[in-house]
Amino acid sequence: MFFKRDKTVIRERHDHCISRANIDPDALRVLYRLANTGHTAYLVGGSVRDLLLGRQPKDFDIGTDARPNDIRRLFRNCFLIGRRFRLAHIVFGRKVIETSTFRRQPETSESDNGIYQTEDNTFGTPEEDAKRRDFTVNGLFYDIKTFSVIDYVGGLKDLDKKVLRSIGDPNIRFREDPVRMMRAVKFAARLGFTIDRACRKALLKHHADIVNASIPRVCEEVFRLFTYNSSGAAFKLLWEFKLLQDLLPEVSAYIDTTGKEKSPLWKYLAALDADPQNADLSNGVRTALLYYPLFLEQLRKEETHAPHGRVNKQHVARMVLHPVATRLHIPKTTLFTAVALMDVQRRFAESPKKGRGHRFVFHPAFPEALAFQRILVAAEGGDKALLDEWQALYEHEVARNAPRPQGEEHPDAEADEPRDAEEDAPAPRRRRRRRGPRPDGPRPERAGATAEAGRDITVSEVLPTPDRTDSCE
Ligand code: ATP
Numbered sequence: 089m090f091f092k093r094d095k096t097v098i099r100e101r102h103d104h105c106i107s108r109a110n111i112d113p114d115a116l117r118v119l120y121r122l123a124n125t126g127h128t129a130y131l132v133g134g135s136v137r138d139l140l141l142g143r144q145p146k147d148f149d150i151g152t153d154a155r156p157n158d159i160r161r162l163f164r165n166c167f168l169i170g171r172r173f174r175l176a177h178i179v180f181g182r183k184v185i186e187t188s189t190f191r192r193q194p195e196t197s198e199s200d201n202g203i204y205q206t207e208d209n210t211f212g213t214p215e216e217d218a219k220r221r222d223f224t225v226n227g228l229f230y231d232i233k234t235f236s237v238i239d240y241v242g243g244l245k246d247l248d249k250k251v252l253r254s255i256g257d258p259n260i261r262f263r264e265d266p267v268r269m270m271r272a273v274k275f276a277a278r279l280g281f282t283i284d285r286a287c288r289k290a291l292l293k294h295h296a297d298i299v300n301a302s303i304p305r306v307c308e309e310v311f312r313l314f315t316y317n318s319s320g321a322a323f324k325l326l327w328e329f330k331l332l333q334d335l336l337p338e339v340s341a342y343i344d345t346t347g348k349e350k351s352p353l354w355k356y357l358a359a360l361d362a363d364p365q366n367a368d369l370s371n372g373v374r375t376a377l378l379y380y381p382l383f384l385e386q387l388r389k390e391e392t393h394a395p396h397g398r399v400n401k402q403h404v405a406r407m408v409l410h411p412v413a414t415r416l417h418i419p420k421t422t423l424f425t426a427v428a429l430m431d432v433q434r435r436f437a438e439s440p441k442k443g444r445g446h447r448f449v450f451h452p453a454f455p456e457a458l459a460f461q462r463i464l465v466a467a468e469g470g471d472k473a474l475l476d477e478w479q480a481l482y483e484h485e486v487a488r489n490a491p492r493p494q495g496e497e498h499p500d501a502e503a504d505e506p507r508d509a510e511e512d513a514p515a516p517r518r519r520r521r522r523r524g525p526r527p528d529g530p531r532p533e534r535a536g537a538t539a540e541a542g543r544d545i546t547v548s549e550v551l552p553t554p555d556r557t558d559s560c561e
């Protein structure tokens with residue numbers, strides 16, 4: 089490691105753990121082509137941070153001194169995007185390597201309502217590019233020519249000390265872009281870092297500015313807090329720094345009135361973080377889980393007032409989710425799934441063998457409902473054996489209805505017996521009027537059709553169709 093006179097730290101190849109074997113081969117291809125055509129090309133941002141921490145980066149972003157049009161000329165698979173600042177998306181199948189020209193922090197002006205950017209981003213030097221970034225650990229570069237890590241912002245020291253520190257005064261940086269406050273919480277929770285004193289003070293001072301941020305960005309960041317098995321830590325930090333009272337006031341009030349650090353909400357988030365399929369859960373499941381304790385509380389209140397204690401659960405779920413859905417513009421798919429999950433949960437209280445309960449496995453929301461129930465059972469210590477029964481039935485039905493290669497027997501088929509000609513002849517057409525359940529069990533649901541299986545489920549009309557996205561953008 090050596091220091092340049094301007095305090096830039098260079099950590100050479102033998103002094104850090106980044107190996108090209110851990111870098112995405114397509115990102116390497118882009119880096120090499122840029123470098124071989126005379127450009128500076130660095131791996132930047134979260135990927136350098138994660139590689140230095142020995143974690144698998146989610147994506148590999150590249151910074152270069154090549155201008156957007158130069159990048160387009162170099163890569164046929166390149167698309168330029170963005171209005172304020174043009175970024176190059178270099179596409180490899182379904183993978184995108186985001187490549188951006190080094191830029192500097194835009195000029196800002198201050199008013200009573202916050203700090204605004206008065207000009208579009210402009211190209212800059214690598215150092216200026218590092219300094220426009222949010223946290224020191226996100227401002228590191230990996231140089232493909234020398235295989236060294238370049239640190240203009242003190243990120244290496246903070247990475248070693250596991251500290252999250254703002255680049256520049258956090259009082260200014262958080263007001264320029266209040267989403268940075270949510271990012272501080274996200275990185276601290278995900279990486280297990282402590283937030284430095286200046287950032288902590290700035291968070292407590294400026295938390296209310298989050299309401300000025302763009303709603304789709306905030307919504308996207310809220311769902312990112314659930315990732316990497318760290319939702320418990322993330323929501324606790326949001327609550328401690330009072331961001332939760334601005335973002336999800338109903339959840340914050342619930343925590344305050346139900347024991348604060350001992351609130352039941354934490355056990356649901358802990359179960360979510362411990363779930364083996366955590367990474368595959370939809371935002372519908374996550375929303376349902378975050379609001380489930382609030383739903384239960386509301387349900388209890390409604391039941392005490394309702395005649396005979398009978399309450400429409402779907403109505404209660406909608407009531408509980410309505411404020412967050414309107415405030416954060418949660419996508420309909422996510423909302424409908426969350427409502428459905430809260431509503432159908434009662435079905436798991438009985439064995440699938442009972443009554444017509446087994447039809448539930450053909451409900452389009454069943455896999456998500458099962459995942460949701462698995463987390464609830466873990467959180468509440470419910471009946472695991474019953475859950476296993478539903479899981480086994482579901483797996484059986486999936487196997488039974490899976491498309492089979494030609495010639496392969498259906499698992500439930502009778503053993504081969506010689507068939508006589510009469511049996512092979514087409515049967516005379518008969519009008520079938522079936523009463524009661526099919527003797528061979530329920531029929532799988534056809535995509536888009538209101539299947540028989542869904543008929544007895546009150547929420548079928550609100551279920552998402554598969555082609556709708558649950559992204560906030
Ligand atoms: P993740 O693993 O979640 O993708 P990341 O650090 O890569 O984490 P991104 O949102 O992908 O985060 O952003 C890439 C990089 O862009 C960041 O590492 C940071 O350097 C910079 N960045 C992102 N958002 C901001 C922001 N709001 N202000 C300043 N810099 C930002």
Ligand code: MG
Nearest residue numbers: 134135146147
């Ligand atoms: Mg990233």
